[in-house]
Amino acid sequence: MKPTDEQAGAWTEAFESGKFVRKSSEFRDYIKQGGTFDAESERYHLYVSHACPWAHRTLITRTLLGLENHISFDVVDWRMNSDGCWSFNPDEEGATADTINGELSLEGIYERAFSGWNESRRIGTVPVLWDRQHKTIVNNESREIIRMFEEFSKAGLGNNTSLCPTELQKEIDAMIDANYESVNNGVYKSGFARTQSAYDEAVTTLFARLDELEHHLDGREWLVGEGVGQLTEADICLFTTLVRFDLVYVVHFKCNLRRIIDYPNLQAFVERMIDLPGVRDTCHWHHIKAHYFWSHQNINTFRIIPLGPLEGAHTR
Ligand SMILES: N[C@@H](CCC(=O)N[C@@H](CS)C(=O)NCC(=O)O)C(=O)O
Numbered sequence: 001m002k003p004t005d006e007q008a009g010a011w012t013e014a015f016e017s018g019k020f021v022r023k024s025s026e027f028r029d030y031i032k033q034g035g036t037f038d039a040e041s042e043r044y045h046l047y048v049s050h051a052c053p054w055a056h057r058t059l060i061t062r063t064l065l066g067l068e069n070h071i072s073f074d075v076v077d078w079r080m081n082s083d084g085c086w087s088f089n090p091d092e093e094g095a096t097a098d099t100i101n102g103e104l105s106l107e108g109i110y111e112r113a114f115s116g117w118n119e120s121r122r123i124g125t126v127p128v129l130w131d132r133q134h135k136t137i138v139n140n141e142s143r144e145i146i147r148m149f150e151e152f153s154k155a156g157l158g159n160n161t162s163l164c165p166t167e168l169q170k171e172i173d174a175m176i177d178a179n180y181e182s183v184n185n186g187v188y189k190s191g192f193a194r195t196q197s198a199y200d201e202a203v204t205t206l207f208a209r210l211d212e213l214e215h216h217l218d219g220r221e222w223l224v225g226e227g228v229g230q231l232t233e234a235d236i237c238l239f240t241t242l243v244r245f246d247l248v249y250v251v252h253f254k255c256n257l258r259r260i261i262d263y264p265n266l267q268a269f270v271e272r273m274i275d276l277p278g279v280r281d282t283c284h285w286h287h288i289k290a291h292y293f294w295s296h297q298n299i300n301t302f303r304i305i306p307l308g309p310l311e312g313a314h315t316r
Contacts, residue, residue, distance in 0.1 A: 018195030019202075020188055025141035026122065027113065031148040037131055037138050039155040044138065045100050046073035046145075047109060047128040049086060050284035051291030053184065053240035054142035055127035060236050061146040063278035066159030070152060074099055076106060076126060078287040080295040084123045094284050100130060113137035143176065146233055163233045171224045175234035182209035184241045191253025191299060199254065207257045210266065213238070217265035221272060231276070239273040242266060243283060246312040248292045252300065261312055270313045285314040 031037045031044070046062070048055035062071050074096045077089035086106040090097040103109055110117040110124040113136040117124070129138045129145050139145050152158050164172055181189075186206035193199035213223075222229030223238065241249075242260050249255040260266050274280050293305040 018198040020192035027137040027140045029138045039151040041070040045130040049126045050287035056240040057142045058127045059282045078291040172234045187249045214263045
């Protein structure tokens with residue numbers, strides 16, 4: 001269950017000529033019917049942060065696939081310390097203890113799955129999918145975790161819907177790919193840029209893609225599929241970034257050419273997603289806002305949390 005040397009390595013900030021480069025995730029096993037990690041009820045557990053767009057994907061997918069009674073979860077404190085480490089703090093509203101392993105920090109979970117983790121220079125990220133049976137991390141890459149949740153439907157668990165029907169899989173993957181570097185990771189590349197040119201490039205690419213998506217959503221409800229489209233993983237992956245945009249990224253990551261509220265189709269898309277059953281309950285505005293402005297002291301020295309915006313997805 002150990003990550004390979006190639007896969008391993010801290011996610012965080014490897015900078016190449018002032019550009020933020022995201023490291024790849026370390027644990028890449030898969031839930032598969034009849035496999036080492038079989039799709040079974042009450043066997044798997046998610047560790048998430050409500051602040052994190054990547055972790056948010058997994059909670060929304062869990063809800064939309066009706067897996068609430070099959071996959072449990074714990075929530076870290078919104079405060080990420082200066083080393084980039086997450087901790088458990090049940091006294092914080094919306095956060096929990098580690099109810100499975102009793103650890104005080106996420107690093108403890110990683111150490112359990114990979115002995116020597118704490119001595120390595122790696123830093124544990126959320127989301128984490130934990131297997132109670134093998135007492136290890138199955139996977140810590142959001143895109144793969146949401147895809148493997150489909151296996152539960154195949155095992156007759158959940159509400160028998162699919163967010164990645166086979167006939168749309170290619171289109172879904174192409175859409176997720178097209179939005180990943182430009183938008184999902186693009187906001188981080190903008191915010192963590194250490195040169196003007198790296199920032200300029202990230203922001204220009206980000207808004208060029210948002211313009212395209214605004215156009216793409218003309219007359220459509222969802223990103224992929226015939227006609228108005230149908231709800232898929234691609235929508236979830238875009239949504240968790242867009243819903244944080246006006247609240248955080250415009251100011252904190254300097255993504256300020258426009259706001260999402262200035263794009264009628266993107267704003268309508270965000271609202272459509274929030275109105276899906278159960279999705280609003282996965283949005284924890286305080287965790288989102290407080291986390292970014294407090295945790296990245298390198299770009300917000302005095303940890304001042306802005307009061308606004310007065311209106312946006314979070315006030316709906
Ligand atoms: N590729 C990962 C990225 C996960 C990730 O970077 N999560 C962030 C929170 S938004 C994290 O835990 N970072 C730890 C740190 O900043 O040290 C995924 O999509 O699951």
